[in-house]
Amino acid sequence: xxxxxxxGIVRLGLVQTSLGAIIVLLTSTLNRVMVVELxxxxxxxxxxxxxxxxxxxxxxxxxxxxxxxxxxxxxxxGGMGVLACGAVLAAVATALVASRFHEGMxxxxxxxxxxGIGVGASGTSLxxxxxxxxxxxxxxxxxxxxxxMMIAGFVVTASAAGHFLDPFSLERLVIVTAVVSAVALAVTxxxxxxxxxxxxxxxxxxxxxxxxxxxxKALREVWSESEARRFTIFVxxxxxxYSAQDLILEPFAGIVFAYTPGESTKLSGxxxxxxxxxxxxxxxxxxxxGQGSKVTLTRWAMGGCVLSATALxxxxxxxxxxxxxxxxxxxxxxxxxxxxxxxxxxxxxMSLAGSGTANREGTRVGLWGAAQGIAFGLGGxxxxxxxxxxxxxxxxxxxxxxxxxALEASLFxxxxxxxxxxxxxxxxxxxxxLEDEGALRADAA
Numbered sequence: 108x109x110x111x112x113x114x115g116i117v118r119l120g121l122v123q124t125s126l127g128a129i130i131v132l133l134t135s136t137l138n139r140v141m142v143v144e145l146x147x148x149x150x151x152x153x154x155x156x157x158x159x160x161x162x163x164x165x166x167x168x169x170x171x172x173x174x175x176x177x178x179x180x181x182x183x184x185g186g187m188g189v190l191a192c193g194a195v196l197a198a199v200a201t202a203l204v205a206s207r208f209h210e211g212m213x214x215x216x217x218x219x220x221x222x223g224i225g226v227g228a229s230g231t232s233l234x235x236x237x238x239x240x241x242x243x244x245x246x247x248x249x250x251x252x253x254x255x256m257m258i259a260g261f262v263v264t265a266s267a268a269g270h271f272l273d274p275f276s277l278e279r280l281v282i283v284t285a286v287v288s289a290v291a292l293a294v295t296x297x298x299x300x301x302x303x304x305x306x307x308x309x310x311x312x313x314x315x316x317x318x319x320x321x322x323x324k325a326l327r328e329v330w331s332e333s334e335a336r337r338f339t340i341f342v343x344x345x346x347x348x349y350s351a352q353d354l355i356l357e358p359f360a361g362i363v364f365a366y367t368p369g370e371s372t373k374l375s376g377x378x379x380x381x382x383x384x385x386x387x388x389x390x391x392x393x394x395x396x397g398q399g400s401k402v403t404l405t406r407w408a409m410g411g412c413v414l415s416a417t418a419l420x421x422x423x424x425x426x427x428x429x430x431x432x433x434x435x436x437x438x439x440x441x442x443x444x445x446x447x448x449x450x451x452x453x454x455x456x457m458s459l460a461g462s463g464t465a466n467r468e469g470t471r472v473g474l475w476g477a478a479q480g481i482a483f484g485l486g487g488x489x490x491x492x493x494x495x496x497x498x499x500x501x502x503x504x505x506x507x508x509x510x511x512x513a514l515e516a517s518l519f520x521x522x523x524x525x526x527x528x529x530x531x532x533x534x535x536x537x538x539x540x541l542e543d544e545g546a547l548r549a550d551a552a
């Protein structure tokens with residue numbers, strides 16, 4: 108069966124857009140409502156998001172399941188359906204917390220378990236399908252395109268939801284979440300029609316003897332691959348640095364800068380717009396779209412980490428000096444740095460997913476997804492708990508947020524150093540899309 112065309116890649120990107128549309132409401136808007144409107148400790152949404160990431164430790168198992176010869180489309184659509192149901196339940200539960208706290212919290216726990224299952228099952232199988240169906244020379248580009256489309260989902264949803272959430276009410280929150288979830292599920296189903304191909308074509312791509320390999324053996328085989336193992340470690344550390352900001356930025360804007368829910372949601376949209384610009388710029392300048400470049404993925408990853416650290420350090424100063432600081436350009440710069448870093452890592456991931464033992468795309472992507480999930484769960488929870496601890500120690504909410512942003516900046520600098528240690532092998536594996544292939548291989552040797 109012929110590899111996916113650019114149109115086919117964009118169609119799969121629409122699925123990632125749908126994932127992003129739902130996720131941005133959960134990680135940005137719902138957690139801000141809990142902290143600012145419902146006056147819950149920041150660690151409550153942090154613990155809920157950590158729970159949904161903990162469930163994603165099962166990503167390698169789900170990826171292996173889709174490797175075993177079944178339709179990846181079924182896993183993707185099923186996971187998206189579970190995610191949509193979990194998102195609506197989470198909005199309903201958030202509204203319920205205001206009047207019936209214990210019942211609402213119990214529903215929130217159930218909702219975030221569903222969210223974790225949905226994101227893990229659909230996201231892992233989607234990336235595995237990309238790695239399987241995309242031609243080798245297009246894999247880095249496909250990864251960049253799909254992630255850019257996910258960020259576009261963040262931007263569009265945050266902006267539209269911010270508009271419809273004002274004047275804010277809990278009922279309006281439930282309605283907006285339900286509409287976004289329904290549209291995302293419908294787009295996913297339509298985008299996947301005919302993409303995976305016939306049963307016969309799938310059997311050719313995934314031979315039965317390999318597909319029946321037990322999960323534990325398949326996971327051991329993947330972990331024994333030095334490049335896959337190094338990349339797993341880099342993903343964990345870099346995502347730990349990346350994730351701690353997610354759950355505290357909107358509450359920070361609401362508490363220190365007096366933003367309304369609609370305004371802080373729009374601010375999140377601007378941050379993701381910065382991510383989008385960073386991804387596009389590096390994708391073009393760094394050869395992410397198939398054009399050669401003398402700049403390696405390693406340098407882009409390091410540069411993005413340093414840019415993110417600088418923006419976070421500036422954000423810490425904004426927290427100390429108050430609402431007169433220009434918050435919006437700092438947040439956009441943070442998003443830009445995140446985008447520069449992320450697109451380099453994504454390009455490496457897509458190139459590495461199909462390397463090593465054959466028919467392990469799902470297991471390999473699942474392993475990296477689990478590393479990301481652990482890091483995001485720890486980062487989100489640690490960030491929110493650090494805010495609560497800092498508030499208790501200093502008696503100042505602004506100082507608490509400033510301290511956490513400064514710690515995140517330090518983590519990004521560590522991630523930049525780890526990029527130099529961890530990604531060189533990935534850059535070698537991605538050299539098919541770079542002009543300086545010979546130089547990269549010489550450096551790796």
